[in-house]
Amino acid sequence: MxxxxxxLIFISFLFTACSFKMPEFLSFSSxxxxxxxxxxxxxxxxxxxxxxxxxxxxxxxxxxxxxxxxxxxxxxxxxxxxxxxxxxxxxxxxxxxxxxxxxxxxxxxxxxxxxxxxxxxxxxxxSDIDPIAAFQLSRFYLQGINTRIDYDRGIKLLLFAGTSGVLQAQDLLSNIYKEGLYGAPKDQVKYEFWLKKAKDNKEDKNSKIYIF
Incomplete structure (x- = not known):
């Protein structure tokens, strides 16, 4: 429990109306x-x-x-x-x-x-290190929270998070390309790609770093 x-708390705290690469190595320090x-x-x-x-x-x-x-x-x-x-x-x-x-x-x-x-x-x-942080930051840019709306930046952050295995980012990307959201055109190929990624994502390991 x-x-x-x-x-749930740490992955979904910025979710709003729509609808955080645990890297293989940690390289941000010596x-x-x-x-x-x-x-x-x-x-x-x-x-x-x-x-x-x-x-x-x-x-x-x-x-x-x-x-x-x-x-x-x-x-x-x-x-x-x-x-x-x-x-x-x-x-x-x-x-x-x-x-x-x-x-x-x-x-x-x-x-x-x-x-x-x-x-x-x-x-x-x-956001360059932690894919969940990148995912959460994408919401700021996509929704204009505390900054101007920047769809390109928001989607780039989502792509990093989704490629790194953040399930929520994969789900959102599939929806973006299915519906043509946030300035992105509808794209059946990308929609199916991210939909499959999400379905195949049996265990999002990104959050394990925080689990007590």
Missing amino acids: FKKSFI IDYLELQKEADICRDLDTEKEKLECYKKIESTNSFAQIRLGTYYSTKKEYKESLKYLNMAKQSDNLYANLPLALLYYTGEGVRKDINKSFELLKEA
Whole structure:
């Protein structure tokens, strides 16, 4: 239940009337993020919440993915002071995957003063790395949230997210090319391509990086 509700919150928080590439490697820093993620995944794979929490706490000072997951954990508990502490720790460690959950808090105003511009800037900063952030940022450009409408930019972000396996982006792209939305012409070939991508997407792995 925790995993499902968490994913729902973090993937769909910007959905409006229409209707966030977990890359194979993390290359935005010289730090070995693959090893850090692997270490944090050991905690995630434990059986109980208590065991996971104890495990993450042991590595919280050195592992930015543990910090992100502790931040999201406390956010779901509505313990926003603790959530912000850990997410900001990860941000200060230059882990751009911290931007998405921070952007959610600033967008909704939970635990912080609501700041749409801050949310926008956080997503923008991470959008070349985090495909879910790219997907969420696309909504700003497609709907003119906190910025001028830019269909080209929005669709480019969707394409990055969809190519990287974000299911919601694939669904939206198929609908865009089916209906001719956001300035894009109807395109049966592209519609069928993205429809198949979405149907074949048995497991969107992008959110696993955030799952406690």
